[in-house]
Ligand SMILES: NC(=O)C1=CN([C@@H]2O[C@H](COP(=O)(O)OP(=O)(O)OC[C@H]3O[C@@H](n4cnc5c(N)ncnc54)[C@H](O)[C@@H]3O)[C@@H](O)[C@H]2O)C=CC1
């Protein structure tokens with residue numbers, strides 16, 4: 001079995017690059033939905049997305065429309081690629097259009113404000129589908145690099161491994177190597193939390209801190225991600241994989257990352273409003289740091305870096321003071337609760 005017709009809902013950087021991946025992997029028909037008719041027309045008629053990926057040309061199998069129902073009609077794969085906080089409203093508007101057997105794929109890396117739900121949970125609730133029908137694609141996948149066919153790995157997470165393998169086949173190309181994983185919770189948390197950590201990394205970088213600081217933020221950022229994951233039932237090994245460490249390294253270290261760049265702006269002294277005004281694309285961590293912090297509180301988990309990022313973004317705390325607050329925390333073992341090694 002293979003995917004014959006895919007709909008990609010959202011024509012930002014990743015939605016557009018993902019449409020190319022699907023077509024390059026052999027999907028005969030890929031329809032991108034764009035809110036703006038002029039962008040849909042550029043993708044459809046010129047095979048080009050001038051706003052988000054001006055250097056990329058799309059294969060002939062990719063077309064576009066500004067009518068979401070037209071895109072979804074007959075699709076056996078429905079890919080959701082809108083900003084996380086807009087998913088619920090968008091999906092509600094499309095309700096009833098998604099076919100009864102279609103596989104739904106989330107590309108989004110955020111946690112919903114207020115409900116504190118992961119994107120796959122929002123999809124299950126709003127589209128009223130079984131969790132087994134929802135897959136998550138996540139990993140170190142900066143859209144401009146994938147669009148340029150630079151080789152990378154990614155993860156297809158789904159509770160139904162047969163369905164994960166279906167999506168795996170649908171996106172397997174000579175430049176993208178997908179692995180399956182049944183840990184949907186861990187994969188989604190890895191993708192969402194790394195955005196908050198990348199904001200902290202960007203702040204530290206703009207403040208002139210060096211590689212020791214950056215390595216510490218990555219490592220302790222991963223530790224707090226894994227703590228949250230453990231409390232929510234994720235497999236700890238997921239965080240050592242592409243959806244955890246892999247994505248964290250890519251996002252923190254790349255100037256292409258919107259989250260890292262946003263953090264750099266804050267580190268240079270811009271206010272949230274100034275940074276937002278200068279940023280056209282989605283930096284998910286700016287909103288998700290609030291929901292991740294609340295999710296952590298709800299299960300009694302400490303996430304100090306995410307909390308300080310929230311303080312800088314939403315309480316106007318000076319980034320340097322936020323880093324100082326992290327250093328002033330009580331000292332503790334590196335892995336509390338984990339038995340000491342025996343080789344001493
Ligand atoms: N860009 C990347 O490299 C990657 C992005 N992602 C994730 O993919 C998701 C989508 O991100 P991108 O495509 O990068 O975003 P983007 O910022 O490039 O584009 C977002 C798209 O959503 C549209 N949009 C904005 N508000 C909307 C609304 N209310 N309703 C419907 N559409 C709306 C925009 O017009 C745009 O087409 C995010 O969760 C992001 O974290 C995941 C992996 C890589």
Ligand SMILES: O=C(CO)COP(=O)(O)O
Pocket residue numbers: 109139140141142143195198247250251256257258259260282283284
């Ligand atoms: O998720 C990404 C890479 O895997 C993209 O990160 P940004 O949203 O920070 O650009």
